[in-house]
Amino acid sequence: MNELWFALILCVSSMIAGLLGALSGLGGGVVIVPLLTIAFHVDIHYAIGASLVSVIATSSGAAAAYVREGFSNIRVGMFLEIATTLGALFGAWLTTRIPTHAIGIVFGVVLLYSAWASLKQRHGAVTENPDPLALRLKLKGTLPEDDEIRTYVAQRIPAGFGLMTLAGALSGLLGIGSGAVKVLAMDQAMRLPFKVSTTTSNFMIGVTAAASAGLYWRSGYMAPSLVMPVMLGVLIGSLMGSRLLVKAEVRTLKRVFSLVIVALGVEMIVSSLTRK
Amino acid sequence: MQWTDKRIETLVGIMLRTGVTIAATVVLAGGVLFLAQNRGPRANFHQFHGEPPQLLSLSGIAHGVATGDARSIIMLGILLLIATPVARVGMCILGFAEERDKLYAAISSFVMAILLYSLIFHK
Numbered sequence: 352m353n354e355l356w357f358a359l360i361l362c363v364s365s366m367i368a369g370l371l372g373a374l375s376g377l378g379g380g381v382v383i384v385p386l387l388t389i390a391f392h393v394d395i396h397y398a399i400g401a402s403l404v405s406v407i408a409t410s411s412g413a414a415a416a417y418v419r420e421g422f423s424n425i426r427v428g429m430f431l432e433i434a435t436t437l438g439a440l441f442g443a444w445l446t447t448r449i450p451t452h453a454i455g456i457v458f459g460v461v462l463l464y465s466a467w468a469s470l471k472q473r474h475g476a477v478t479e480n481p482d483p484l485a486l487r488l489k490l491k492g493t494l495p496e497d498d499e500i501r502t503y504v505a506q507r508i509p510a511g512f513g514l515m516t517l518a519g520a521l522s523g524l525l526g527i528g529s530g531a532v533k534v535l536a537m538d539q540a541m542r543l544p545f546k547v548s549t550t551t552s553n554f555m556i557g558v559t560a561a562a563s564a565g566l567y568w569r570s571g572y573m574a575p576s577l578v579m580p581v582m583l584g585v586l587i588g589s590l591m592g593s594r595l596l597v598k599a600e601v602r603t604l605k606r607v608f609s610l611v612i613v614a615l616g617v618e619m620i621v622s623s624l625t626r627k
Numbered sequence: 628m629q630w631t632d633k634r635i636e637t638l639v640g641i642m643l644r645t646g647v648t649i650a651a652t653v654v655l656a657g658g659v660l661f662l663a664q665n666r667g668p669r670a671n672f673h674q675f676h677g678e679p680p681q682l683l684s685l686s687g688i689a690h691g692v693a694t695g696d697a698r699s700i701i702m703l704g705i706l707l708l709i710a711t712p713v714a715r716v717g718m719c720i721l722g723f724a725e726e727r728d729k730l731y732a733a734i735s736s737f738v739m740a741i742l743l744y745s746l747i748f749h750k
Binding site: 392394564582 | 665673706711
């Protein structure tokens with residue numbers, strides 16, 4: 352296979368990954384690494400380098416649409432980015448030190464979790480007594496709901512902060528956006544409204560990924576001829592996906608995509624265990 | 628015009644989109660050049676062997692871009708893309724400072740410090 356064909360096939364595959372990622376809400380990044388390692392036999396270090404770049408591109412590319420919706424909360428995002436960027440530094444450092452098969456196993460487990468989390472029923476935000484720490488940090492906002500403006504205040508800040516550090520570490524370790532863990536931290540731990548959690552998470556993904564990008568770059572994980580088709584493909588696919596999202600019925604698609612992700616997760620764990 | 632959270636977010640959204648458009652254009656330009664120059668068998672990514680040192684420093688990439696090296700042009704696009712969220716944090720520092728929100732100007736500055744540490748000083 353020469354360079355041109357390799358680039359074209361990679362670009363189209365990445366486009367499909369980005370499209371499905373956007374439609375299912377799981378993000379394209381989560382399937383790029385298994386796609387590259389399983390289907391194209393790319394070393395996992397190059398794969399996570401290309402994936403991380405794609406994650407930054409999708410996060411930034413989708414931002415304008417999210418801003419228009421007006422649900423994201425910049426204070427919540429910025430405060431929690433302290434946790435995700437510190438976590439990402441640690442994760443990226445770890446990835447240069449642990450063996451390849453260990454990265455593969457962690458990746459497989461995260462894939463299984465992401466699939467499970469995407470299918471689970473989300474719950475409505477429960478109003479408890481306002482957390483005094485949240486009020487001091489101004490972690491609150493308003494949200495239009497059924498013709499009235501609802502006020503929300505974040506709960507359980509330490510739990511959310513801790514989970515965000517984990518999200519950052521996984522992002523740095525695996526080159527993914529770890530949107531599933533970020534949403535878990537905001538929606539489940541901090542009891543923020545679901546729409547606020549998902550849109551704020553998208554904003555945070557780019558900043559989190561930028562924190563590990565420097566180390567990836569200088570460790571030689573970013574191979575230009577591999578990153579180029581993957582990044583452009585994922586970007587085009589996810590932009591198409593976010594346009595289609597308004598019209599498409601996503602429930603069935605989400606189930607199918609989750610099954611694909613479960614299969615990829617199992618494959619990554621098994622092959623990592625047997626290859627050693 | 629009064630600085631509000633909404634205005635910061637709108638500016639941030641525009642900036643992110645502009646950044647990603649510029650970065651993708653540079654990567655595409657480098658990619659077209661790369662594919663025009665390299666018609667032979669493709670590089671091997673089965674084993675990790677890192678990247679050549681000239682692609683791992685700003686000065687090396689700048690020199691490569693000046694001499695029309697396709698890989699360096701793609702790397703420049705990637706670095707522009709990485710710079711986009713960093714610029715977003717910078718814009719939030721300014722916005723919060725204009726809003727006279729000292730706490731969040733400080734929090735944003737701290738996030739910026741972590742990012743700059745990672746990009747410039749780490750390793």
